[in-house]
Amino acid sequence: MTQIENVIEELRELDKKHFFHPTSAIQQQQEQGAAFVFTEGKGIHLYDITGKKVIDGMSSLWNVNIGHGREELGKVAMDQMSKLAFSSSFATFSNEPAIRLAAKLAQIAPGNLSATFFTSGGSEANDTAYKLARHYWLLKGQPERKKIISRTKSYHGVSMGATSATGLKAFRDFTTSLAPDFLYVDNRSPESLRSLIEAEGPETIAAFIAEPVQGAGGVHVVPDNYFQEIRQICDDYDILFITDEVITGFGRTGKYFAMEHYGVAPDMMCFAKGVTSGYAQLGGVMVSERIYKDFTTLSRGTLLHGYTYSGHPMACAVALKNLEIIEQEHLIGNAAKRGEELLAGLEEIQKERNIISKVKGLGLMCGIEIAKDRKLNEVFEIPLSPSIVAEAAKRGLICRSVVLDGQDIVVFAPPLTITKEEIINMIQILNESIGVVEAAVSKNLLPNT
Incomplete structure (x- = not known):
């Protein structure tokens, strides 16, 4: 292994052994290790130790309003x-x-x-x-x-x-x-x-x-x-x-x-x-x-x-x-404007994708609800939002799944510095990710547990 590969492996093993993660699936962490080990942030993007660049579509924990690296x-x-x-x-x-x-x-x-x-x-x-x-x-x-x-x-x-x-x-x-x-x-x-x-x-x-x-x-x-x-x-x-x-x-x-x-x-x-x-x-x-x-x-x-x-x-x-x-930097006005664009983009996805039942939000705080009563989704007893979030992460977008109290929702809250072009990129990645999950559902390929 190269030196960087050794460092990555070392950090993942130390993470599994010593870092008791908050609000995490402990068993999954032990089996798979950290999904990302972030080393840098710039604007709306985060970079992990492997060099992978992702859009921080959640402002990390709804909080990095002015973006990373200031x-x-x-x-x-x-x-x-x-x-x-x-x-x-x-x-x-x-x-x-x-x-x-x-x-x-x-x-x-x-x-x-x-x-x-x-x-x-x-x-x-x-x-x-x-x-x-x-x-x-x-x-x-x-x-x-x-x-x-x-x-x-x-x-x-x-x-x-x-x-x-x-x-x-x-x-x-x-x-x-x-x-x-x-x-x-x-x-x-x-x-x-x-x-x-x-x-x-x-x-x-x-x-x-x-x-x-x-x-x-x-x-x-x-x-x-x-x-x-x-x-x-x-x-x-x-x-x-x-x-x-x-x-x-x-x-x-x-x-x-x-x-x-x-x-x-x-x-x-x-x-x-x-x-x-x-x-x-x-x-x-x-x-x-x-x-x-x-x-x-x-x-x-x-x-x-x-x-x-x-x-x-x-x-x-x-x-x-x-x-x-x-x-x-007039970020409050930008949040209002970009929020409208994000909501409109999600509504366009809803027209194309059968598994979205509702789009909602206010400013840069939006969500999509996954349908439970449509024929396409009735085959599965598990929520689909975690699969959408996982596919989005593969394609460079971090968003969040909400499956508590019987809900099945994907939520977004990007930094207030986000641009129109970056909103468009988010929407494209999300649409592709939902398409992959929708195709898997139609072929009965998603796991039932």
């Missing part, structure tokens, strides 16, 4: 680490990047969200939102308000509270002893929320949380007026309305934040991912001016919640530069 962020990180790599934000200590970022977020956030509690990522942001909501009602003299309501097909993270709030049953079945007082309602019906509130008693409900567009659950876009009705229901029963913009924030849907599409402002908002485009670990919860005022006037003693890396100077400096790039 040296500006590396320079900002180095400069900040050279001056002040880390300092605590506990006990009223502070640092300039965290202060500047909190002020910037207050400027761009919907409604009157005005204060930010920083975390290291989205799961922590969601757990923080639930704890703050419950603590808020303690301060207000209503300790019985502790139940958190979320939606079916929702995804809010994998820490204990975030897992408990996640509406995808498979994530909850993964563990035992889920956190108590989490409830779920239909993801498209405001009336189901009202009914559950009435059944449980409004005086027991702390908050309702929703993704503006459900991401990991399959890119589900709400019906018209859904969030207007949700906002009214929360107001009617004095329940906090929390939005989870971890995936949808910072331009992903063609607006700075997805709730801007609906003209509705939440009481609290979780964010992460696109705030740094994945170049540093950062998340947070924003609260409205009214709620923050209640916290500051009603609190006594120490707020006993915080993370070591809350307000991390380097991460906050990277976030500030990231937001500057998003604005200067």
Whole structure:
């Protein structure tokens, strides 16, 4: 073997032996090793150790909004680490990047969200939102308000509270002893929320949380007026309305934040991912001016919640530069325009391919649902989206399969820097990949397990 082949083999064996992968098929990893060992990223592309070039059609984990290989962020990180790599934000200590970022977020956030509690990522942001909501009602003299309501097909993270709030049953079945007082309602019906509130008693409900567009659950876009009705229901029963913009924030849907599409402002908002485009670990919860005022006037003693890396100077400096790039390069407008082109391209594929039953999306967050009731697909008891994703990867496109809770969906979320030509290339690869799977289905060649 050549030297590079030896290195590749060594890394794959070390990966199998020592790297416990998140959200992965452990048995498959042990049998086949890493599908890709990435070494470089540039724009919308990733390169693996063999030299293979692929389109990152998922922005890795919905988060590399400004694309890969942005040296500006590396320079900002180095400069900040050279001056002040880390300092605590506990006990009223502070640092300039965290202060500047909190002020910037207050400027761009919907409604009157005005204060930010920083975390290291989205799961922590969601757990923080639930704890703050419950603590808020303690301060207000209503300790019985502790139940958190979320939606079916929702995804809010994998820490204990975030897992408990996640509406995808498979994530909850993964563990035992889920956190108590989490409830779920239909993801498209405001009336189901009202009914559950009435059944449980409004005086027991702390908050309702929703993704503006459900991401990991399959890119589900709400019906018209859904969030207007949700906002009214929360107001009617004095329940906090929390939005989870971890995936949808910072331009992903063609607006700075997805709730801007609906003209509705939440009481609290979780964010992460696109705030740094994945170049540093950062998340947070924003609260409205009214709620923050209640916290500051009603609190006594120490707020006993915080993370070591809350307000991390380097991460906050990277976030500030990231937001500057998003604005200067007009990436939010590009996401809106390219998203329309991606959706149109998927609709053209749907006309040609029998196995697609639905195309959906908002901005650069799209998905295709695989038909279950068409004759072509009835032969197979297995979902087809994993085969489509595998064929696309062979041809140089990374996308994602969603097979949870009986769904069969392929989803896409490329970097906001993507061009029209690159959208066309994505569509061509996807169409070819679906064609291969469709042909295999017609010949009964796909495995049944």
